[in-house]
Amino acid sequence: MHGAGKAPAAITIPLWIWVVAAAGGLFILLPLAAMVTRVNWPQFVPLITSGPSLTALGLSLRTSAVSTVLCIVLGVPxxxxxxxxxxxxxxxxxxxxxxxxxxPPVVGGIALLYTFGRxxxxxxxxxxxxxxxAFSTTAVVLAQTFVALPFLVLSLEGSLRSAGTRYESAAATLGAGPGTVLRRVTLPLVLPGLASGxxxxxxxxxGEFGxxxxxxxxxEGVTRTLPLEIYLQRETDPDTAVALSLVxxxxxxxxxxxxxxxxxxKLLNSGGTRDA
Amino acid sequence: MSRLSSRARPGHLTRVTLERRLRRLAGLICGLLLCTVLAGCGSSDAGPAGAGSSKATGAAGSPGSASAGADLSGTLTVFAAASLTTTFTDLAKEFETDHPGSKIRLSFAGSSDLVTQISEGAPADVFASADNANMSKLETASLLAAGPTNFASNVLTIAVPPDNPADIGSFKDLGRSGVKVVVCAPQVPCGAAAAKVEQVTGTEVKPVSEESSVTDVLGKVSSGEADAGLVYVTDAKGAGNKVTAIDFPEAATAVNTYPIATVAGSTHKELAAAFIALVTGPAGQRVLLAAGFGKP
Known part of the structure; x- marks a missing residue:
């Protein structure tokens, strides 16, 4: 039963699709593999733990965390x-x-410049x-939030639509106010979508750069995030650029x-209703 | 029961063959991947040897190419520093008019980007660099057909927004606190030049940003974000009335020289020599001087 239920779904794909799909997968994996072959392994740890590298990594992680919070605050509503x-x-x-x-992110940058610039x-x-x-860490966070916000909105909106409004309607019929429905029904229902978003x-x-x-x-330490550090190191020190790229x-x-x-x-669970 | 098993069996069989096929496919992919990785390693091992041999043929061919010039047709690919965009576009048009049947393809980027591309086998015939350091990288890697020729020079200037909000008048003013100065990072030629001028004048500039390219510095000034930026004379001139250039005498201590050379792998060495002759000759010098470049 279990096998019969799954196998027909798999064999509907023609073999040539698998071949092209494999080519597509290779197209993404091969450049990454090629990069790994260029890593200066004996120097790898010193390269990625040098002062500027760690500063850039720290700045990237901090600003990305703040941007993510901003994305949630603005993106959920x-x-x-x-x-x-x-x-x-x-x-x-x-x-x-x-x-x-x-x-193109550069266009986003120009638009932000003409909004928040001096x-x-x-x-x-x-x-x-x-x-x-301008020239502050706040500017980095704004740029990151601008490019990242659609990812959260898109992911969450998809979850909201596929979750449907049945439970919300039921809760409302039972006398729950809009705030309660949102807090107790809607948000718990779409939490996985929110998390992946x-x-x-x-x-x-x-990854924001442009x-x-x-x-x-x-x-350094203010606005030079990891991608910018990679872009700059590439000028004089390709080994560091490759090592940081790998990071x-x-x-x-x-x-x-x-x-x-x-x-x-979760996706499988929601899809499971169709099988049952 | 029997209906179920008869339905399940073909499905089961197909699954087995599919798995087998998949496994074969996976093997093929792994093999392919391995081949490519090995080929990559092999070619990088063979790289210097190949470059060496092409250098030898280049050196042997170059004396002839300078004197010859009968059939100058074909497509010449010129890799040039971003600061040469306007001048080289003009010169390429002039060259194509002078030599009907020839076509010049231009690729502009930061000099170090171009060096990376050429080192990785990009099909360039001629390389014009914004500094000697990047040209030497190709020279030491035996990727040049012949030694480079210097054809222009460039010095720094202070670019300020037209209304000069921070009232900048000299290089020393850039060291004042509260002045938003943007420079190139020391890793790129314009930043190295800026650092040298700082050292000579004893002025400590605390930049609000160290950009990776001179065009980014110019952009921050022309948009009014920065009070001042250190750019090349030609960049400020090219920006027209978007920025005002304030020349300073200490700029003469950090002159950037632009060299040009034929790339070892070039298949159009005669055409390349003719283009280099145009750039270094009177016509080329006239165009370059008009754009603000100095004599080499």
Whole structure:
């Protein structure tokens, strides 16, 4: 029974699809493998534990953590409004929120510059108040949040839509207020989606480069995150650049692994209702 | 019961063959991966030897290429430092008009990026670097057909926004506290030059950002984010009225020289020699001087 239930689903895929899929997988894995062959292994640990490397890694982890929190704070309401609300221009808002996903990060950086920069839309008022964002760690966090927010919104909105509104309606019928429904029903229901969205947002923040370079600048310990450090080290010290790249790859693999281990069983469970 | 088993059996069989196929496929992929990795190692071992032999043929061919010039057609790929974008685009057009049948493909990037690309086998015929350090990298790796020729020089200048908000008048002003100065990182040529000028003038500049390229420095100044930035004279000139350049005498202590050379792997050495002759000759010098470059 168990075998018969699974096998037909698998054999519907033609063999040539497997071959092309393997080529696709190789296309991603091979460059990573090629990079590993260039790592200067005897010097690997000294290279990644040098002062500038550790400073950049620390800054990257700190700013990405703050960006992730900001993404959750801003992204959860945004996803709720997009998935549950009904208002004119909803579809337009949805497309616009996802824009940073498809925009080149450099464009995002320029847009942020003209918003929060010293002569920007908000920046000129902020500088009157004595708040300077450009060239500060705040600028790095803003750039990361800008590019990472759609990942969280998209992931959470998908969870909200697939979870449906049945439980929420039931809770409301039983007399629960909107706040209680949100706290006791909706959010627990989509927690896995929120978690994977947050992990993806963290990963995207960690890899942010273009918007940071354009908007925040590059100064050790303040704005020079790990990707910027790699970009700079590549000029004179390719060994360090490759070693640090590998560190980022390992972190990324760990993050992807973490996300899938967390969400895969849940996805199977939600899909299991169809089998039953 | 019997219906169930008869339905399950073919499914089971297919699963077994599928697994077998998958295993074979996995083996194939592993093999492929291994081949590529081995090939990668092999080629990097053979790299210096191959480059050495092509250098030998290049050296043998170069005396002839300088005097010859009968059939100058084909596509020449020129890798040039980003600061040469405007001048080399103009010179390439001039070259194509002078030599009908020839076509120049230009690739502009930071000099060290271009060196990396050429070292990894990018099909460049001519390389024009923004400094001697990057050109020497190719020279020591035996990737040049002949020794480089210097064709231009460039010095630093202070770029400020048109309204000069921090009231910068000299290099010493960059050391004032509260002035937002953006420079290149010491790892890149413009940053090395900036560090040298700092040392000579005894001015300690505390930059708010150390950028990886001079264009990023210029961008921070022209957008008004920074009060001042150290860029090359030609960059400030190219930015037009977006920035104001404040020249300072100490810039003469850190002159950047631009060398040009034919790459060892070039298949168009005569065409390459002709292009280099144009750049180093009077026509090239006229264009370069007009853009703010100095004599080599």
């Amino acid at each position: 945004l996803a709720l409004v997009l998935a549950r609300g009904q208002f004119p221009g909803q579809r337009l808002l949805r497309s616009l929120v996802l824009l940073p996903l498809v925009l 002569r920007g839309l908000l920046g000129s008022s902020l500088s009157v108040l004595g708040i300077q964002i 947050a992990v993806l947002a963290f990963a995207r923040s960690l 918007a940071t370079l354009t908007f925040a600048g590059s100064l 980022l790859v390992v972190i990324a693999v760990a993050i992807v692994g973490l996300t899938f281990r967390r969400t895969a069983p």
